[in-house]
Amino acid sequence: MPELAPDLLDKVTNLAKRRGFIFQSAEIYGGFRSTYDYGPLGVNMLRNVKDQWWLSMVQLRDDVVGIDAAILGPPAVWAASGHLETFTDPLVDCRNCKERWREDKIDGICPKCGSKEFTEPRAFNLMFKTQAGPVEGEGATAYLRPETAQGMFTNFGNVLASIRKKPPFGIAQVGKSFRNEITPQNFVFRTREFEQMEMEYFVPPAEAPKWHQYWIDARYNWYINLGIPAEFLRLHEHALADLSHYSKGTTDVEFAYPWGWDELEGIANRGDYDLTQHSTHSGTKLDYFDPTTNERYTPYVIEPAAGATRAMMAFLLAAYHEDVVEGETRSVLRLDWRIAPYQVAILPLSKKPELEGVSREILAKLQPHFMCDYDVTQSIGKRYRRQDEVGTPFCITVDFDTLQDQSVTVRDRDTTEQTRVKISDLLSDLRRRTNQE
Numbered sequence: 001m002p003e004l005a006p007d008l009l010d011k012v013t014n015l016a017k018r019r020g021f022i023f024q025s026a027e028i029y030g031g032f033r034s035t036y037d038y039g040p041l042g043v044n045m046l047r048n049v050k051d052q053w054w055l056s057m058v059q060l061r062d063d064v065v066g067i068d069a070a071i072l073g074p075p076a077v078w079a080a081s082g083h084l085e086t087f088t089d090p091l092v093d094c095r096n097c098k099e100r101w102r103e104d105k106i107d108g109i110c111p112k113c114g115s116k117e118f119t120e121p122r123a124f125n126l127m128f129k130t131q132a133g134p135v136e137g138e139g140a141t142a143y144l145r146p147e148t149a150q151g152m153f154t155n156f157g158n159v160l161a162s163i164r165k166k167p168p169f170g171i172a173q174v175g176k177s178f179r180n181e182i183t184p185q186n187f188v189f190r191t192r193e194f195e196q197m198e199m200e201y202f203v204p205p206a207e208a209p210k211w212h213q214y215w216i217d218a219r220y221n222w223y224i225n226l227g228i229p230a231e232f233l234r235l236h237e238h239a240l241a242d243l244s245h246y247s248k249g250t251t252d253v254e255f256a257y258p259w260g261w262d263e264l265e266g267i268a269n270r271g272d273y274d275l276t277q278h279s280t281h282s283g284t285k286l287d288y289f290d291p292t293t294n295e296r297y298t299p300y301v302i303e304p305a306a307g308a309t310r311a312m313m314a315f316l317l318a319a320y321h322e323d324v325v326e327g328e329t330r331s332v333l334r335l336d337w338r339i340a341p342y343q344v345a346i347l348p349l350s351k352k353p354e355l356e357g358v359s360r361e362i363l364a365k366l367q368p369h370f371m372c373d374y375d376v377t378q379s380i381g382k383r384y385r386r387q388d389e390v391g392t393p394f395c396i397t398v399d400f401d402t403l404q405d406q407s408v409t410v411r412d413r414d415t416t417e418q419t420r421v422k423i424s425d426l427l428s429d430l431r432r433r434t435n436q437e
């Protein structure tokens, strides 16, 4: 485990609320357990995380396409996928304090009161069930999806028929999923409503082991590339006995959370389980005919399944630092510029109209290229600290010299180094600093 700041989880949770990343949902009504709202900075960051995933998984590839499937689904989908039958957690009640727990997460001791006396475990289905339309009864039952994956399987035939792809190829999706978790906990690590980023990669069965390893490496490197230090990450291969009902092999990317190593993303070899199940249950053949070999086969599926909200939390935890600048302790989020809520902050030294005028011109020039903040309140030192705390990589200070020399000061969040740059060179300068030129 890497060395973490003391009380890291509390510090990041507090910062997230105070600075507009993540709020307790319905807080003015006392909150609603395990639901969160993303504030002005959080929505930027979450969007960046999802965009970076989409960039690497879809845009930069010619073998993966995206979809956006419905959240509500009929029972037939979940009967075929196995979720109605097996998507359960073992629920136990503490006989002493009556608190409910997930048996596999508590090592036989009640985390609340320490008792070792529990009721027999009962299988608790994690799917949210609801009614679609005004008709009571079986036909109108619907479920909120507990994973995005099934939308890719049920649309396999549609996608294949509408685009010219052949295995190996993938279908990707980003969106909300819902699980009625028994013990949601640890801020946004485990919530009942969350966002997933999943891709189903369909391959000829013989190539499945090779592609499984490929996606384990690719997904691990995605986190490294976006700035999570290697010491915060490790791969964990599931023992055969622990595999989910559909899996022929699963490796998790684990992250060093303040409570220990835990899952960030799972990369599973699902075999032909899903396409076979949906073919059998729906009566629609979901397979692939290879015209070059005249063979018909059901592709195997390699699935990298990540949580967007959980990933955002990991990025925040890994980025949080405290250091001393000019004799003062500061907290700083060392976020990669691509996922920081703001990439650039424009800070006029005073509210004088002539400074505001040129500052707003700079803002308008940079906004099409970077997410920008604009702040005129408080001393410049305080404003730097506020930007450091939310991870803004670059501050642009506009001062009275600017009016004479047409230059501004660019301050780097991590080194705190300040450089004078001509306004006419500013965009190129920022592009160079972010390796875009």
Ligand code: ATP
Residues within 6 Å of the ligand: 147, 179, 181, 188, 189, 190, 191, 192, 193, 194, 195, 196, 263, 264, 265, 266, 305, 306, 307, 308, 309, 310, 311
């Ligand atoms: P666990 O065993 O911890 O309940 P899981 O192994 O069932 O989780 P998956 O079904 O593999 O999780 O889901 C894929 C990814 O979706 C997870 O790695 C995680 O990032 C995210 N995820 C799953 N459940 C939640 C949740 N309740 N809250 C936030 N993210 C979640």
